[in-house]
Amino acid sequence: MLSRAVAVINGKGGVGKTSLTANLSGLIAAAGYRVLAIDLDPQGNLARDLGYKNTPENDDGLALFSAVTTGQQLRPVTGVRDGLDVVCGGGRIAEMVGALHSRTARGVATATAVRDAVAPIAENYDLLLIDCPPGEQQLQQMALTAAEFALIPTKSDSASLDGLVKVAELFGAVRATTNPDLQLLGVVLFGIGASAKRIAQDARAAVARDLGTADLVFDARIRHVEGAAVNTRDLGRLVHEIEAELPQAQKTRLAALRSRRAGGKHRADDDGGAPRLAASASGLAEDYAALAQEVTTRIAAMSGVTA
Ligand SMILES: Nc1ncnc2c1ncn2[C@@H]1O[C@H](COP(=O)(O)OP(=O)(O)OP(=O)(O)O)[C@@H](O)[C@H]1O
Numbered sequence: 001m002l003s004r005a006v007a008v009i010n011g012k013g014g015v016g017k018t019s020l021t022a023n024l025s026g027l028i029a030a031a032g033y034r035v036l037a038i039d040l041d042p043q044g045n046l047a048r049d050l051g052y053k054n055t056p057e058n059d060d061g062l063a064l065f066s067a068v069t070t071g072q073q074l075r076p077v078t079g080v081r082d083g084l085d086v087v088c089g090g091g092r093i094a095e096m097v098g099a100l101h102s103r104t105a106r107g108v109a110t111a112t113a114v115r116d117a118v119a120p121i122a123e124n125y126d127l128l129l130i131d132c133p134p135g136e137q138q139l140q141q142m143a144l145t146a147a148e149f150a151l152i153p154t155k156s157d158s159a160s161l162d163g164l165v166k167v168a169e170l171f172g173a174v175r176a177t178t179n180p181d182l183q184l185l186g187v188v189l190f191g192i193g194a195s196a197k198r199i200a201q202d203a204r205a206a207v208a209r210d211l212g213t214a215d216l217v218f219d220a221r222i223r224h225v226e227g228a229a230v231n232t233r234d235l236g237r238l239v240h241e242i243e244a245e246l247p248q249a250q251k252t253r254l255a256a257l258r259s260r261r262a263g264g265k266h267r268a269d270d271d272g273g274a275p276r277l278a279a280s281a282s283g284l285a286e287d288y289a290a291l292a293q294e295v296t297t298r299i300a301a302m303s304g305v306t307a
């Protein structure tokens with residue numbers, strides 16, 4: 001187990017795993033922690049949220065593939081933000097699973113592969129966040145075997161809440177076999193709409209039923225904001241970064257208006273898209289900041305405490 005490593009996990013797709021990994025990593029790094037984000041998903045979506053998708057640094061998962069299959073030293077991409085390094089995901093992660101399958105056939109244990117690849121550099125970081133893929137059980141098992149904590153995002157619809165039982169099963173199976181020190185950090189309600197109160201109550205009941213206690217549900221929830229979410233991913237910038245740009249965006253809009261009045265050609269939407277987010281980014285940024293606070297507090301209280 002790697003101390004202070006958090007697997008952001010839910011076998012269900014589209015419940016906010018990548019958005020949480022990206023925004024928590026960026027925010028916590030901005031607060032002065034040294035953070036490593038590990039993208040264990042062949043989709044490689046973390047690269048979009050953090051904006052390194054189309055850069056030469058994006059190795060599509062090659063660094064992790066090489067470290068796992070040849071024992072080569074794992075080299076993260078450094079300085080994706082101040083204090084934030086990244087191990088890239090992408091197509092090579094799927095190849096890595098293929099390579100590990102043939103090892104399994106030879107009777108070599110593979111659940112510990114990611115843990116062992118990351119272990120030599122883990123000491124360089126105060127926090128490690130692992131973005132897990134949906135569906136791919138072997139990768140999820142590797143993530144939970146590497147982690148000290150599981151952080152489970154869920155949406156609040158009944159299908160998502162019913163899906164929690166599956167994560168609970170996997171969590172229990174890993175604790176019973178490859179990682180007895182694994183702890184449940186908590187459950188984050190993601191994409192919560194207007195009728196939040198009743199939904200949050202239902203969610204707490206489902207979490208209590210499947211995971212043993214409702215106390216694990218974080219008070220901070222991530223609200224549903226369609227436009228902002230899509231745009232941050234397209235822009236490769238995090239919610240708090242968009243929010244920080246808003247005053248500048250407002251100035252740009254004003255400048256555009258003035259220039260139009262003066263007969264200029266400056267267009268109001270020539271601003272990288274930030275003003276479109278003005279209405280929604282602040283609330284969402286507040287949600288992420290509150291969650292980052294709760295997450296770091298809980299980790300400080302629980303890290304090294306074996307249940
Ligand atoms: N606050 C939000 N409100 C509404 N939609 C959001 C919000 N944040 C992100 N989204 C959108 O929700 C979708 C799923 O988010 P995300 O990719 O983080 O989930 P995921 O669990 O990582 O998905 P996958 O299982 O495919 O890896 C994305 O299209 C994203 O743009």
Ligand SMILES: [Mg+2]
Pocket residue numbers: 017018019041045131132133
């Ligand atoms: Mg994802």
